[in-house]
Amino acid sequence: xxxxxxxxxxxxxxxxxxxxxxxxxxxxxxxxxxxxxxxxxxxxxxxxxxxxxxxxxxxxxxxxxxxxxxxxxxxxxxxxxxxxxxxxxxxxxxxxxxxxxxxxxxxxxxxxxxxxxxxxxxxxxxxxxxxxxxxxxxxxxxxxxxxxxxxxxxxxxxxxxxxxxxxxxxxxxxxxxxxxxxxxxxxxxxxxxxxxxxxxxxxxxxxxxxxxxxxxxxxxxxxxxxxxxxxxxxxxxxxxxxxxxxxxxxxxxxxxxxxxxxxxxxxxxxxxxxxxxxxxxxxxxxxxxxxxxxxxxxxxxxxxxxxxxxxxxxxxxxxxxxxxxxxxxxxxxxxxxxxxxxxxxxxxxxxxxxxxxxxxxxxxxxxxxxxxxxxxxxxxxxxxxxxxxxxxxxxxxxxxxxxxxxxxxxxxxxxxxxxxxxxxxxxxxxxxxxxxxxxxxxxxxxxxxxxxxxxxxxxxxxxxxxxxxxxxxxxxxxxxxxxxxxxxxxxxxxxxxxxxxxxxxxxxxxxxxxxxxxxx
Numbered sequence: 001x002x003x004x005x006x007x008x009x010x011x012x013x014x015x016x017x018x019x020x021x022x023x024x025x026x027x028x029x030x031x032x033x034x035x036x037x038x039x040x041x042x043x044x045x046x047x048x049x050x051x052x053x054x055x056x057x058x059x060x061x062x063x064x065x066x067x068x069x070x071x072x073x074x075x076x077x078x079x080x081x082x083x084x085x086x087x088x089x090x091x092x093x094x095x096x097x098x099x100x101x102x103x104x105x106x107x108x109x110x111x112x113x114x115x116x117x118x119x120x121x122x123x124x125x126x127x128x129x130x131x132x133x134x135x136x137x138x139x140x141x142x143x144x145x146x147x148x149x150x151x152x153x154x155x156x157x158x159x160x161x162x163x164x165x166x167x168x169x170x171x172x173x174x175x176x177x178x179x180x181x182x183x184x185x186x187x188x189x190x191x192x193x194x195x196x197x198x199x200x201x202x203x204x205x206x207x208x209x210x211x212x213x214x215x216x217x218x219x220x221x222x223x224x225x226x227x228x229x230x231x232x233x234x235x236x237x238x239x240x241x242x243x244x245x246x247x248x249x250x251x252x253x254x255x256x257x258x259x260x261x262x263x264x265x266x267x268x269x270x271x272x273x274x275x276x277x278x279x280x281x282x283x284x285x286x287x288x289x290x291x292x293x294x295x296x297x298x299x300x301x302x303x304x305x306x307x308x309x310x311x312x313x314x315x316x317x318x319x320x321x322x323x324x325x326x327x328x329x330x331x332x333x334x335x336x337x338x339x340x341x342x343x344x345x346x347x348x349x350x351x352x353x354x355x356x357x358x359x360x361x362x363x364x365x366x367x368x369x370x371x372x373x374x375x376x377x378x379x380x381x382x383x384x385x386x387x388x389x390x391x392x393x394x395x396x397x398x399x400x401x402x403x404x405x406x407x408x409x410x411x412x413x414x415x416x417x418x419x420x421x422x423x424x425x426x427x428x429x430x431x432x433x434x435x436x437x438x439x440x441x442x443x444x445x446x447x448x449x450x451x452x453x454x455x456x457x458x459x460x461x462x463x464x465x466x467x468x469x470x471x472x473x474x475x476x477x478x479x480x481x482x483x484x485x486x487x488x489x490x491x492x493x494x495x496x497x498x499x500x501x502x503x504x505x506x507x508x509x510x511x512x513x514x515x516x517x518x519x520x
Contacts, residue, residue: 004369006361009395012433022262022283026274029304029316035070037063041307043085044296047109049092052298054305056313057086062097064109067303068317076107078114082124089130096137098125104139106151118149120156127170133177136194140167140182148180148194160192162199169211175218183209189223191234203238205230213254213263215277222263224251229265231280242280246273253295266292266306288314364396373400373409381420393424394434397441406441411448415456418449422462429466430473442466 039059046054053073056063060079063072076086081100088095094115095107104125106116123142130137136157137149146167148157165186173179178194185208191201207226214221220241221232229244229251249268256263262283263275268291274284286304294307306314346352361369367376377400380386380393400406410421422445429438446463453460 004361004365006359006365007368007392007395007399009389009392010433012391020283022274022276026284026286028319030319033070033315033317035065035313035315037307037311037313039082039311040309041294041311041313043087044294044305044307044313045087046296046298046303046305047088047092048090048299052302054296054298054303055086055088055095056305056307057083057097058307058311059083062086062095062107067298074109074112076112078105078112084124084126085128087129089134090132091134094130096128096130098128098139098141100124102141102143104128104137104149106137116151116154118154118156120147120159121145126166126168127182129170129172129180131172131177131180131194132174136177138170138172138180138182138192140170140184142166144184146170146180146182146190146192158194158197160190160199162190162202163188165208169209171212171214173214173218174216179218181212181214181221183212183223183225185209187225189221189232191221191238201234201238203232210250210252211254213256215256216260222254224254224265226250227267229254229263229275244275244280246275246282247271249291252291252293255295255297257297257301258299264295264297266295268292268309272304272306364392368396368399371405373403373405374412376400377409378417381424386424390424390428390434394428394437398437401437401440407444407448410441410444415459418445418456419458419462421445422459422466426462426466426469430469442470 037056037058038061041056041058043057044054046052051067053064053066056065060077060082062076062083064074066073076083076095076097079099079101084098084100086095086097093109095109097105097107099105102119102121102123102125104118104121105114106118108115118137118139121139121141121143125139125141127140128137131148135151137151138146139149140146140163144163144165144167145159145161146163147159149155150157163182163184163186165184167182167184170180170182173181179191180194181189181191183189183205187205187207187209189203189205189209189212190199191203193200203221203223205223205225205228207228209223209225211224212221219233219235221234221238223230223232227245227247227250229246231241231244233239233241247265247267247269251265251267253266254263255266261277263277264272265275266272270288270291272286272288272292272295273282275281276283286306288306288308290312291309292306293309296305297303298305302318304316308314364376364379367379376396380396385392397406400409413421425438425442425445428434429442449459453463
């Protein structure tokens with residue numbers, strides 16, 4: 001008896017992933033470290049100075065982590081309720097944070113008790129930050145106000161009440177010490193100058209604004225809200241340069257890399273997108289387990305930290321390059337050992353001993369070997385195979401048809417199994433690689449279960465979907481044939497014209513030759 005031959009699954013070419021310099025650069029991070037916080041992480045901010053510690057704001061605490069530490073090296077917990085937006089000053093010595101009770105607290109990084117507490121806002125303060133002169137603080141909160149505070153005196157300098165909804169984001173200009181920007185749920189971004197009593201510019205984003213960011217030059221502003229990331233030219237009065245819509249859910253945070261040539265955006269759709277700041281096209285993306293609330297990138301892009309809604313902090317460190325070279329040098333002797341004798345050619349008097357290869361059959365092959373056609377078809381209709389490797393399902397159907405047992409395998413099924421079969425056929429029948437086999441399967445299903453049509457609403461619905469899918473594909477093919485006919489006509493016209501030009505030139509040459517001979 002001949003040995004059983006496994007089902008041959010036809011291999012189809014796949015589009016290879018385009019490997020770019022950005023892909024190699026952003027893939028150069030180690031396996032992420034997961035740190036569990038007490039609540040949703042609403043802000044992550046790196047210290048601008050060495051050793052580049054970062055502050056994580058979650059629940060009623062602010063944790064300071066070292067770059068490589070998995071436990072906080074310092075904790076600020078003097079908050080009665082939730083803390084918000086802990087931000088370092090440019091020298092890395094001070095840290096400011098807002099709170100749910102409406103107060104703003106200023107901490108010395110080397111101490112624990114707050115140096116200053118600014119009271120005045122009547123509701124939660126979600127946005128705080130330092131102006132570039134290092135002696136003033138801006139804030140924004142749920143009382144719709146934006147304020148400036150003086151650090152040495154501990155007093156409020158000025159308050160703006162121009163927003164008509166919660167103020168949830170803001171940033172300060174690095175170029176001008178009097179300029180800061182706030183974004184609000186009233187769909188606007190406002191630019192304030194501390195020397196004036198009102199805002200100097202208002203930009204309409206079109207959605208509740210979740211994050212704003214200024215480029216290092218101070219001339220370009222990025223706003224995020226809804227599914228949109230928009231770039232504005234401040235020097236041209238707030239002119240919209242580009243609107244990006246690459247996320248499927250609300251964009252919650254923005255970040256620039258150390259060179260300013262890449263823009264990062266995090267979203268509730270669990271993705272971080274990386275854009276080129278010259279073309280504003282997505283050059284890479286990261287996928288995370290849950291929705292993203294905050295994002296930070298360390299100086300020199302050495303560490304990426306992402307905070308999520310479930311309180312998990314995801315930390316990725318860049319792989320060192322020197323260790324790669326060392327490991328490659330160590331592996332060289334082992335490689336020579338393994339390839340030793342590989343190129344040896346046996347002589348005529350040598351006796352070759354072949355090692356028997358044990359072939360492991362898959363579940364559907366075992367069932368086909370024992371002639372259990374119906375169970376083999378059930379095996380390849382399981383979700384992992386049906387969804388991820390449909391070519392295996394189609395290959396088994398083709399094998400059953402070759403054996404003449406496909407009809408018996410399709411027959412005798414209940415409502416749920418018929419629904420599963422029709423769903424698969426309706427979804428994959430329009431793919432050219434599967435069409436020849438699945439058309440046969442669809443004909444058999446319709447022939448077998450025609451007497452029970454009308455008895456099940458679910459099965460009837462799937463038959464209608466199959467009819468609709470095939471009808472659309474036929475219309476599409478007819479349109480393609482029309483286009484192909486037009487192109488054939490155009491190509492034929494071009495061919496006739498190109499063939500006519502040499503004949504004309506040839507006839508002109510003959511005429512000239514005859515006339516010359518007559519004259520002679």
